Amino acid sequence: xxxxxxxxxxxxxxxxxxxxxxxxxxxxxxxxxxxxxxxxxxxxxxxxxxxxxxxxxxxxxxxxxxxxxxxxxxxxxxxxxxxxx
Amino acid sequence: xxxxxxxxxxxxxxxxxxxxxxxxxxxxxxxxxxxxxxxxxxxxxxxxxxxxxxxxxxxxxxxxxxxxxxxxxxxxxxxxxxxxxxxxxxxxxxxxxxxxxxxxxxxxxxxxxxxxxxxxxxxxxxxxxxxxxxxxxxxxxxxxxxxxxxxxxxxxxx
Amino acid sequence: xxxxxxxxxxxxxxxxxxxxxxxxxxxxxxxxxxxxxxxxxxxxxxxxxxxxxxxxxxxxxxxxxxxxxxxxxxxxxxxxxxxxxxxxxxxxxxxxxxxxxxxxxxxxxxxxxxxxxxxxxxxxxxxxxxxxxxxxxxxxxxxxxxxxxxxxxxxxxxxxxxxxxxxxxxxxxxxxxxxxxxxxxxxxxxxxxxxxxxxxxxxxxxxxxxxxxxxxxxxxxxxxxxxxxxxxxxxxxxxxxxxxxxxxxxxxxxxxxxxxxxxxxxxxxxxxxxxxxxxxxxxxxxxxxxxxxxxxxxxxxxxxxxxxxxxxxxxxxxxxxxxxxxxxxxxxxxxxxxxxxxxxxxxxxxxxxxxxxxxxxxxxxxxxxxxxxxxxxxxxxxxxxxxxxxxxxxxxxxxxxxxxxxxxxxxxxxxxxxxxxxxxxxxxxxxxxxxxxxxxxxxxxxxxxxxxxxxxxxxxxxxxxxxxxxxxxxxxxxxxxxxxxxxxxxxxxxxxxxxxxxxxxxx
Numbered sequence: 001x002x003x004x005x006x007x008x009x010x011x012x013x014x015x016x017x018x019x020x021x022x023x024x025x026x027x028x029x030x031x032x033x034x035x036x037x038x039x040x041x042x043x044x045x046x047x048x049x050x051x052x053x054x055x056x057x058x059x060x061x062x063x064x065x066x067x068x069x070x071x072x073x074x075x076x077x078x079x080x081x082x083x084x085x
Numbered sequence: 086x087x088x089x090x091x092x093x094x095x096x097x098x099x100x101x102x103x104x105x106x107x108x109x110x111x112x113x114x115x116x117x118x119x120x121x122x123x124x125x126x127x128x129x130x131x132x133x134x135x136x137x138x139x140x141x142x143x144x145x146x147x148x149x150x151x152x153x154x155x156x157x158x159x160x161x162x163x164x165x166x167x168x169x170x171x172x173x174x175x176x177x178x179x180x181x182x183x184x185x186x187x188x189x190x191x192x193x194x195x196x197x198x199x200x201x202x203x204x205x206x207x208x209x210x211x212x213x214x215x216x217x218x219x220x221x222x223x224x225x226x227x228x229x230x231x232x233x234x235x236x237x238x239x240x241x242x243x
Numbered sequence: 244x245x246x247x248x249x250x251x252x253x254x255x256x257x258x259x260x261x262x263x264x265x266x267x268x269x270x271x272x273x274x275x276x277x278x279x280x281x282x283x284x285x286x287x288x289x290x291x292x293x294x295x296x297x298x299x300x301x302x303x304x305x306x307x308x309x310x311x312x313x314x315x316x317x318x319x320x321x322x323x324x325x326x327x328x329x330x331x332x333x334x335x336x337x338x339x340x341x342x343x344x345x346x347x348x349x350x351x352x353x354x355x356x357x358x359x360x361x362x363x364x365x366x367x368x369x370x371x372x373x374x375x376x377x378x379x380x381x382x383x384x385x386x387x388x389x390x391x392x393x394x395x396x397x398x399x400x401x402x403x404x405x406x407x408x409x410x411x412x413x414x415x416x417x418x419x420x421x422x423x424x425x426x427x428x429x430x431x432x433x434x435x436x437x438x439x440x441x442x443x444x445x446x447x448x449x450x451x452x453x454x455x456x457x458x459x460x461x462x463x464x465x466x467x468x469x470x471x472x473x474x475x476x477x478x479x480x481x482x483x484x485x486x487x488x489x490x491x492x493x494x495x496x497x498x499x500x501x502x503x504x505x506x507x508x509x510x511x512x513x514x515x516x517x518x519x520x521x522x523x524x525x526x527x528x529x530x531x532x533x534x535x536x537x538x539x540x541x542x543x544x545x546x547x548x549x550x551x552x553x554x555x556x557x558x559x560x561x562x563x564x565x566x567x568x569x570x571x572x573x574x575x576x577x578x579x580x581x582x583x584x585x586x587x588x589x590x591x592x593x594x595x596x597x598x599x600x601x602x603x604x605x606x607x608x609x610x611x612x613x614x615x616x617x618x619x620x621x622x623x624x625x626x627x628x629x630x631x632x633x634x635x636x637x638x639x640x641x642x643x644x645x646x647x648x649x650x651x652x653x654x655x656x657x658x659x660x661x662x663x664x665x666x667x668x669x670x671x672x673x674x675x676x677x678x679x680x681x682x683x684x685x686x687x688x689x690x691x692x693x694x695x696x697x698x699x700x701x702x703x704x705x706x707x708x709x710x711x712x713x714x715x716x717x718x719x720x721x722x723x724x725x726x727x728x729x730x731x732x733x734x735x736x737x738x739x740x741x742x743x744x745x746x747x748x749x750x
Contacts (some may be wrong), residue, residue, distance in 0.1 A: 008139075009141075011140070011141060011142045014122075014140040014141070014142060014143060014148065015140070017095045023750045039146065056137070059137035059139075059153065060137075062138065063133045063137055063138055066126075066129060066130070066133065066138055066139075066140065067130065067133055067670075067698050069126070070126045070127075070129075070130045070670040071670050071696055072671070073123070073670075074668055074669060074670045074673055075124060075668045077123075077668075077673075078665070078667055078668035078673070079668075081188065081191075081192065081667075082192065083665070083667045083668060084662065084665060084667075092296070098254055098255050098257065099252055099253065099254050099255070100252075100253045100255060101251070101252055101253070102250065102251045102252075102253055103248065103249070103250050103251075104248070104249050104250070104251065105246060105247070105248050105249075106246070106247050106249070107244050107246045107247075108244060108245060109244075113251075125671070126670070127671070127674060130671055130699070130700070131671065131672050131700055132700070133698055133700050133701065134698070134700035134701045135700075139435045141608060156647070160245075160247060167249070167251060168251055171251040171253055172253075173254050174253075175255065177674070178255070179256065179258065179268075180268075180674040181299070181674075182258055182260060182269070183258070183263060183265070183266065184265070184674065186258075186260030186263070187258075187263065187264060187265035187266075187318075188265075190264060190265055190318070190321070190323065191265040191281070192466075193321050193323055193327075193329040194281075194326045194330055195281075195327075195328035195330065197323065197324065198327040198328070198330040198331040198334070199331065199334075199337075228335075
C-alpha cells in the first residue's frame with residue numbers, strides 16, 4: 001500500500017520553478033507528482049509514494065530542486081559575464 | 086544583485102544570526118539585505134551531501150534555511166551545523182562581493198588575453214608576411230585568394 | 244519536542260572593494276588562507292594579513308605587498324596586460340583541438356582483471372579487431388586536428404593482440420606526417436603478456452613509448468589480474484619484459500631517464516593494504532612515475548566492487564601517506580614522481596598548463612582527446628567508449644569514415660560536455676579556490692547520478708581533486724627550507740626525448 005500523500009511549497013523567489021516542473025517529471029517511478037502554481041509559489045503534491053522511499057522522498061526532491069536552481073542561476077550569471085554562450 | 090551587500094555598513098562588523106532547532110533539524114534565519122541570495126545559494130549548496138536543505142521565505146527580506154542532517158541528529162550536532170552554515174555564509178558573502186567588485190577587471194584581462202588588438206595586429210603582420218612569401222614562391226604569379234572553403238583538399242583527408 | 248533558539252555572532256571582515264584584484268580564496272591548515280588567480284598564481288597568507296588585504300590596509304611597506312601586487316591580488320598598480328599575457332599562456336591549449344587519439348586495436352584480451360574498465364572479449368573473437376581500412380581513417384582524422392602535437396595511444400583489450408594495426412598506424416602516421424609536419428608520439432598500453440621478441444624489437448626500433456600495468460608485488464598484481472600463460476603468472480611476464488625493454492634501451496644508447504617502460508597502477512583494496520611494497524617495487528625497477536588513481540566506481544567493476552572497492556575517504560588517507568612517503572624518498576635522492584600531483588603542480592608552479600585532458604576547464608572530451616573503437620565508432624573519450632559498451636549509446640559520435648576532425652569538435656555531444664565542465668559556470672566550482680587547477684568530468688557525473696552536471700558536494704572526484712591540491716599547498720606552505728618545492732619543481736620538468744635515429748621509424 002502506498003504511503004500517505006505529502007505536499008511541499010516552494011517559493012518562486014528561491015526556487016527556479018521551470019526546474020521544479022522539469023524535475024517533477026523525473027519522479028514518476030516512485031510517486032505521482034502534481035503541481036499547483038500560485039502567485040509566488042508552487043505546491044508540489046506527492047501521491048502514491050513508494051513506501052521504500054516515503055521517509056526521504058520530499059527531502060530528496062527539495063535538495064534536487066535546490067541543486068538545479070543553483071546550477072541554473074550559476075549558468076545564467078556566467079552567460080551575463082559572457083563566459084558561456 | 087549584490088548592491089545591498091556592497092552597502093553593508095563597514096563599521097557594523099558584527100552580525101547576529103538567529104537559529105531555531107528542534108532536535109531533528111535546524112532553521113537559520115538569514116537577512117537578505119546583509120547576505121545576498123547568491124551567497125545563501127552558495128552556502129546551502131555546499132550542504133546537500135550531508136543534510137536535507139530547504140529554503141523558505143518568512144517575509145520579503147528574510148530567508149529561512151532549514152537543515153536536517155542525513156545521519157544522526159542531536160541539539161549539539163544541529164548547533165554545530167548552524168555554526169558551520171553561518172561560517173560558510175560569511176565566506177560566500179566575501180566571494181560574491183570580491184567577484185562583483187572585480188568583474189570588470191576580469192572581463193578586461195580575459196578579453197585582452199584572447200581578443201586583444203595587439204594579438205590581432207601580430208596575426209595581421211604574420212598573414213602579411215605569409216602572403217609575401219607565397220607571392221615570392223609563385224613563379225607564375227597566379228595567386229589564388231583564400232576562398233574560405235576548406236571542404237576539399239585543405240586538410241589532407243583520405 | 245523541545246524547540247531551542249540560539250544566535251551565532253558573525254564578524255564580517257571589512258572589504259575595500261576597490262583595493263583587491265579578482266581572486267578566489269580557501270582555508271588551509273593552521274588558519275592559513277590560500278588565494279588563487281585565474282592565471283594560476285597563488286599566495287598563502289595568515290588570517291590577519293588576509294583581513295588586511297581585504298580591508299585595503301596591506302600597504303606598500305608590507306613584506307607581502309610586492310608579491311601580491313605582481314600576482315594580481317591587489318588592484319592599485321596592477322599590470323593588467325601582464326596578467327592577460329599570463330592567462331593567455333595558461334589557456335593556450337584552447338582552440339588547439341584534440342591531441343590525444345586513443346586507438347582501440349582490438350577488444351580481445353588474454354586477461355580478465357577484477358576491475359577491468361575496458362570492455363573485453365575472449366581471444367577467439369577476431370571480429371573485434373580493428374581493420375587496416377578503419378585504422379587508415381583513424382590516422383587521417385587524427386592528423387586533421389589543428390593540434391601541432393598528436394599522440395596516438397594504443398589500447399584494448401590487449402592492443403598487441405592486433406599488432407598489424409599498431410604497425411600500420413605508426414608507419415602510415417609517420418608517412419602522412421611528412422606533409423602535416425606535426426610532432427607525433429605513439430604509445431602502447433600493454434599488459435605485456437602477449438609480447439614477443441619480434442614485436443618488442445619492432446616497438447623499440449620505431450620509438451613506440453611503452454606503458455604497462457603493474458599493480459604491485461606478485462601477490463597483489465596476480466590477485467588483481469588473474470592469468471596463467473606459457474611464461475607463468477602475469478607478474479612474471481611483466482617483470483620479464485620491463486627488464487628486457489629497459490636493458491635494450493641502454494644497449495641502444497638511450498638515456499634511461501627518458502627511455503624506459505612506464506607503468507600504470509590500478510588501486511584496489513589490496514593495494515591500499517600493501518602500498519609501501521608497491522612503491523618500493525616501482526623504485527627498484529627504476530620506474531620514475533607512479534600514478535595513484537582511484538578506481539572509477541562504475542562500469543564493469545560494479546560486479547566486483549564489494550571485493551576490490553573502497554570509498555574516497557579511504558583512498559585519500561592512503562594517498563596522503565603515500566605522497567609523503569614519495570616526498571621522503573625524493574629527499575633521499577630517489578627520483579619518483581606521483582602522477583596526479585605532478586599534473587596539479589605543473590598548473591601551480593609553472594606558467595603553463597599540462598593540458599591533461601581530464602583535469603582542465605572545459606574538459607578535453609572531444610576537444611583534447613578522441614577515442615576510436617575497433618569498429619571505427621568515435622567517442623569523445625575512452626570512458627565514453629566504455630560506457631557505450633555497457634549499453635548506453637549516448638556517447639557515440641559516429642563512424643570515423645564519416646566524420647572529419649571538425650565534425651568531432653563541433654558535435655553537439657562534445658559541446659554539451661564542454662558546457663557541463665566549464666568551471667566558471669558551475670555552482671561551487673565558480674568560486675572555488677581550486678578552480679584554476681581543477682577539472683570536472685561530466686561523464687563521471689552522469690554515470691554516478693544520471694546528470695551531466697552532478698552535485699559537487701556529492702562528487703568523489705571533487706573531494707579527490709580538492710584534497711590533493713590542498714595537500715600540495717599545505718606542503719608548499721610548510722616548506723621553510725625550500726626542499727619540498729625543489730622536489731615539486733623537478734616533478735614539473737619535462738625534457739624532450741632526443742630525435743630518433745634516422746634509420747628508425749621513418750620508413
